[in-house]
Amino acid sequence: MGLILITLILSVGMPFVNKIKDRNTILQTKNILFEVDKLVREVDLEGVGSRRPFFVDIGEGDFLIKNEGAEEKIIWTLISKEKLGIESGNSVGELGPLIEEGSLKIQSKKVGQGFEISLWLDYKDIIDIESNLKQLSGQYNLIIEHRQTGGNDYVEIREG
Template identity: 35%
Template sequence: MKKGDIWISAVLYIGIGIVILVVILSASMPLIRKARDENVISQTRQVMLELDDNIRTVIGEGAGSQRVFSVEIGRGELFINDLNNSISWSLETNAEVAEAGSVVHFGNLDLLNLKQAEGFLVTLSLSYNNTADIINVENKIKGRSDLVIFNNESMPGKLPKIKISSK
């Protein structure tokens, strides 16, 4: 055996090892991304349910009631829509968390999973129609924010006016 044969074998083994690692990583990355997105959706679902609980507490306590709620939106976008009295969060993902086109109810929270050309659009939404008149300062919330939930006005026979703003 020649001296160079050992080095050639070592280089070949290292090359084969690198190729195997690349194949394993490229096959597992979509699974890792899917698991990460499912985790983000689950955490955001919990945050939305807590936000709903705070809003309903402020509604129940009457005019002048106020709560500060810390929210962190790492991925996706949180929208407060005062035109249709709703709060929604959306994320584009490859994770199919529910059957495409179906709505899943978690108490007052609805999860909608829409099929897109590439992947899915997952939307979590809270509706306050016939419950409250939502007034907001910012339409879109991203990142870390302290939301002030304030019962601006409660009159018998009328929907309470709930103002949501960033601190």
């Protein structure tokens, strides 16, 4: 009887715990991205030679810096079984409405049995971002620095 009760409690409680965990991960990631955005903009405004250290801990999800072609984005993506209050499209692969919180953009799409939630900062036509870091997970000491090469100004994000 006790084992059945524990199993029942876990089967009901675990989805709720996972939902709260995913929601907290998204809130923490939003704060990280707001801080990264603040530092990138500060370094860009202060001019060549300005730099800031930044510690980031990516526990879940994929953290990407895209700076190829026309893209100048810092993106974080999480797959969740829950919508977490972020609407997705009605069918698999269809994007939901774009949510903007300052310079942070949030969007979700349905994938298989869950939802892919993306948060990103887009610097296209604003700040030239350079980085040899592509996908991050784990803990990193990053350096955000305003540099100049061949007359071109850019903000470099690298491991420090």
